[in-house]
Amino acid sequence: MSEPVVPAVDEAAPRPVVAPPVAPDLDVITAVARELRLTRPAVAAACALLDDGATVPFIARYRKERTGGLDEVALRAIVERRAYREELGQRREAIRAELLAQGQLSSTLAAALAAATTKAELEDLYAPFRPRRRTRAQAARERGLGPLAERILAQPLDGDPAAEAAAHVDAARGVASVDDALAGARDIVADVVADTASVRGYLRGLYGEHGEVVSTVVPGKDAEPTKFEHYYAFRERAKAIPSHRFLAIQRQRGRRASCRRR
Numbered sequence: 001m002s003e004p005v006v007p008a009v010d011e012a013a014p015r016p017v018v019a020p021p022v023a024p025d026l027d028v029i030t031a032v033a034r035e036l037r038l039t040r041p042a043v044a045a046a047c048a049l050l051d052d053g054a055t056v057p058f059i060a061r062y063r064k065e066r067t068g069g070l071d072e073v074a075l076r077a078i079v080e081r082r083a084y085r086e087e088l089g090q091r092r093e094a095i096r097a098e099l100l101a102q103g104q105l106s107s108t109l110a111a112a113l114a115a116a117t118t119k120a121e122l123e124d125l126y127a128p129f130r131p132r133r134r135t136r137a138q139a140a141r142e143r144g145l146g147p148l149a150e151r152i153l154a155q156p157l158d159g160d161p162a163a164e165a166a167a168h169v170d171a172a173r174g175v176a177s178v179d180d181a182l183a184g185a186r187d188i189v190a191d192v193v194a195d196t197a198s199v200r201g202y203l204r205g206l207y208g209e210h211g212e213v214v215s216t217v218v219p220g221k222d223a224e225p226t227k228f229e230h231y232y233a234f235r236e237r238a239k240a241i242p243s244h245r246f247l248a249i250q251r252q253r254g255r256r257a258s259c260r261r262r
Helices: 028-036 040-051 056-062 072-102 107-115 119-129 136-142 146-154 161-166 178-194 197-210 243-252
Strands: 212-217 233-237 257-261
Touching: 028 040, 028 072, 040 056, 040 072, 056 072, 072 107, 072 119, 107 119, 119 197, 136 146, 136 178, 146 161, 146 178, 161 178, 178 197, 212 243
Parallel strands: none
Antiparallel strands: 212 233, 212 257
16 A cells, blocks of 8 residues: 655645536446446346336346346345445535535546545545634644645755744744744644545555454453453454444443444
8 A cells, every 4th residue: 555645735826716527427327337247237227127116126026137137135236336326426516516615626626526436535535625613723824834834744854843943933923932833833734634635545444454443341340241241352353343243342332341443
């Protein structure tokens, strides 16, 4: 997995606004067919039957000639993925409209939205522009610490952090010391990294591949036998844990056993 690229903070750079392009994304039926490795005519026929009110069991039993013999498992997968794709498209358009209204929809961002294939990717792209409460990073930018944050993000091999931060000390703007300047710049850096789509995707992938579900008993409750005592000291890879075990941990969470993930 390649390292994510964190963009520099460029507060002066203009953000060109463009009309939202027609998304190059596949239509829903074609996308579902490719995702499930089914033929498009079969998926289209199944969707048409479902839209006419036919149930999955009915289609699987009595309309096989129209769907190419799709069974209930395949039909339910079509129902699920079609709903997801439609919701994805609706969310994409809502985000695009919001960014256009904000004057933030650059051609690059519009292309990235069109290429996103999951809701998580869309939300990662939208994260830097989502309305939010006032943050420490926003306050630091207002105090003129953006250039210092850019310098930190660039990770240069030369320079003196304290000396460079000293140039941004300005009591009138609320930067009373070098430590204040560096602290504010770090707040901006943290904000930029947290809202960078490639970083969020990279960390999500790391969690999915290496994360663990860990549950421990609440102190003082370990002597009380329950049907959940198997989870008093439990650890399992997140990618491998069966749904029934995870749900059991979640049901017990907040009672006698506490659950934490890492």
